[in-house]
Amino acid sequence: MKKQWHKIMDGVWRLRLGVPEALTPVKLRRVPMAERNLSAAGLTGNPRPHFAADRVIFKTTRRGCLAMLPLGKEEAVYGFGLQLSSFQQNGRKKTIRVNSDPRGDLGDSHAPVPFYLSTRGYGILADTARYCSFYCGSHADPPHGIGVTTEELYRSGKTEDSFTALDVPTASGIDLYYFAGPTMKEALQRYVLFSGGGAMPPEWGLGIFYRGYSPNDQKATAELAAAIREDHIPCDVFGLEPGWQSHSYSCSYLWDRKRFPAPEQLIGHLHDSNFRINLWEQMFVHPSSPLYRKLEKYSGDVKVWNGLVPDYTLDTPRRIFGEFQNKELIQKGIDGFKVDECDHSDFIRVAWSFPEYSMFPGGMDGEQMHGFLGIYAQQILSEQYLRNNRRTWSNVRASHALGAPYPFVLYSDLYDHRDFIRGVVTSSLSGLLWTPEVRQCANAEELLRRLQSVIFSPMALINSWMLKNPPWKQYDIERNNAGVPLDDGGELQEKCRKILQLRMRLLPYLYAAFYRYFESGIPVFRPPVLEFPHMESFRGTDDAYFVGDDLYFAPMIAGEQSRKVFLPPGEWHDFFDGNKIWQGNCEYEFSPAPEEILLFVRCGALLPLAAPEEFVSGRTVYQITPHAYGRADRYCCRLFADDGESWELLQKPDCGMTLEFRAEDKVCRISAGKHARTERYRIHEVKCMGTGTIPRKLS
Helix, strand or coil, rough: CCCCCEEECCCCCEEEEEECCCCCCCCCCCCCCCCCHCCCCCCCCCCCCCCCCCCCCEEECEEEEEEEEEEECCEEEEECCCCCCCCCCCCEEEEEEECCCCCCCCCCCCCCEEEEEEEECCEEEEEECCCCCCEECCCCCCCCCCCCCCCHHHCCCCCCCCCEEEECCCCEEEEEEEEEEHHHHHHHHHHHHHHHHCCCCCCCHHHHHEEEECCCCHHHHHHHHHHHHHHCCCCCEEEEEEEEEECCCEEECEEEECCCCCHHHHHHHHCCCCCCEEEEEEECCCCCCCHHHHHHHEECCCCCCEEECCCCCHHHHHHHHHHHHHHHHHCCCCCCEEEEECCCCCCCCCCCCCCCCCCCCCCHHHHHHHHHHHHHHHHHHHHHHCCCCCCCCCCECCCCHHHHHHHECCCCCCHHHHHHHHHHHHHHCCCEEECEEEEECCCHHHHHHHHHHHHHCCEEEEECCCCCCCCCCCCCCCHHHHCCCCCCCCHHHHHHHHHHHHHHHHHHHHHHHHHHHHHHHCEEECCCHHCCCHHHHCCCCCCCCEEECCCCEEECCCCCEEEEEECCCCCEEHHHHHHHEEEEEEEEEECEEEEEEEEECCCEEEEEEECCCCCCCCCCCEEEEEEECCCCCEEEEEEEEECCCCCCHCCCCCCCEEEEEEEECCCEEEEEECCCCCHEEEEEEEEEEEECCCHHHHH
């Protein structure tokens, strides 16, 4: 049969090779394509694939099937979901295997995705949950012969025109989806919209998350929450770790009544103190759970920690599990979840999850289920919040293809700071969200640097499950848990408070950027290569990134005395001192103090900066002072003004507000959509920053 591309939606094409499997991400999707958003996203026309279908070589093999796609020597390849150890993937082999403890930068991770982007302006999705491998030009002949030195011999990089080989085990066919640009950014937008659109948080989800000490009981939990409020530390979400349940590994989904004798009282108390509540759980069902007997016949043939692994490809176990979560937890005031161990690991001494040879009643084997389990957790819980007309912003430790619509942020038990920063940018290129959460820190500088990174991520998470007291009281674990505070007069706490307050100042800006992601598929946090794919200076930049359209953030790692930053084209202002201006398309070296942040604002930007709140509620009225940067005739920014937590925006999408400032009349004009809740924002006089200053240039 002649190979040919079939249109799925404008700019999205499918190529069917052989006989694909029945259980794949696209075939089992629960969120429809957001095709209606193409025009709002500015994606007009119907661009076709840049190479003909017959240029794709396909064959079945004794191990499965193989597809070979053309790869030009000028193309740089990115993507494959969350990748903590590498960014540009040319010359590499990537195996898409969900695994919590990756080794050797082989492709496996908490959230690998069989999707890649090319700087030529297209993306490719392989519709499979198998442990497929992508060879990104890795086995083409080197352009100048075999190297003489060891470094030359094993160096990966560009070759002449070659191919990306896709090796899919077991399957006798595969559907490939092509996402046309013409730019790399537009190709990613089409992938996100094909997935169902970007995730949309409630406003409180963009505040600060704090996870408390795991052994705490009800009394200690309430006391810790009260101490955070007494210290005026911004915090929106309080998380309870595994100890809240009567059985945690696997899960009962029932409160431990010895430690939490009156959970309804605790929930009410925390809500009265303006905390949202997040609960840790797994998808493995303990024998003591009231769900066990109901789900037993719908589960796989291998247990995990003596718990069932239900087959959530089937409607009945989805309904049973979802309705229980809704009745017993969500309707009683739980605002989100941390879904742990839905990945697996066989790279450590104890391989704790179900094996690949497991079988499930719906027809999947263990290999496929590892790809789906994190997605199913997100689907089921998201559907229950939607059912209650509430939004959540939750955590998950595994994801896969088409994960963009789900309001879950990835996290990890790993902890390398540089890798965590890389995770922010790599995950964004597959429509996923990642938090470089703060846990233990060796010293005050590390705490400050990690906090700075976390506030410029999809979830500002402080995970103090191992600390009785907040880390700004004492970062040393043993002294913290012994009740020995720092002898610094609260200096570190004040520095941390200012960092967290910066996140709250930016919340209206971030909320509007997330609505744009929801509507048009443009990630809020994204690497510069997505904006400038043909600039060689950015093809390897995985340690600095855009935050929305107008901010550029360059994180620092504890122990670094300085770092270099190559600024994007244009003029850029220092966020904290607008009179400091740098010419873009140049590299600079900075040596900031530990409490200082390298944050740049695009010249011509109008930033809607808010007075920092300690938390967000339905009664919050943001006091906005717009900051106009640089020399421009007209400045403009968008706000999103819905109720902040329901799904009203689906029925009444016209909730936007536009602020426009013209330098000649010094007036900030406000225009609002029909359903915008303008009372949520009080706009004050515009503050002009860095006007008339000569830009700095590299000496």
